[in-house]
Amino acid sequence: MWYDFLKGLPVTFNRQKVIGNYIADFYCASSKLIIELDGSQHYEESGVESDKKRDEYLENLGLLVLRYSNEDINHNFDGVCEDILKRL
Numbered sequence: 001m002w003y004d005f006l007k008g009l010p011v012t013f014n015r016q017k018v019i020g021n022y023i024a025d026f027y028c029a030s031s032k033l034i035i036e037l038d039g040s041q042h043y044e045e046s047g048v049e050s051d052k053k054r055d056e057y058l059e060n061l062g063l064l065v066l067r068y069s070n071e072d073i074n075h076n077f078d079g080v081c082e083d084i085l086k087r088l
Contacts, residue, residue: 001026001037001073005081011088019061022054031088034058036067 006013006026017027019034026035038051055065066087068080 001035001080004077005084006035009088019063020057022058024058028088032063033084033087034063034065035084036065037073038067038069 002013002015011028011030013035014027014029015025017024017034019027024034025037027033028035036051051067055067058065064087066084068083072080
């Protein structure tokens, strides 16, 4: 995602950006956008609940959190990229 797409955009994304007690996979300050790439642990009960709390915290800061599964990245990379562009 970083090398194949985000790095080449005309906006700045930071990798592994600390926001409060959380670390965002990718963060774009100018768009107030966070992109999370989720592995299988995010779909287990504890992961879903943890992500919900985290997203609520970040959304209360005025940030938009986009989540994509690793499967999305591997099988629909172009679609994920198009979705991100729509939201920037």
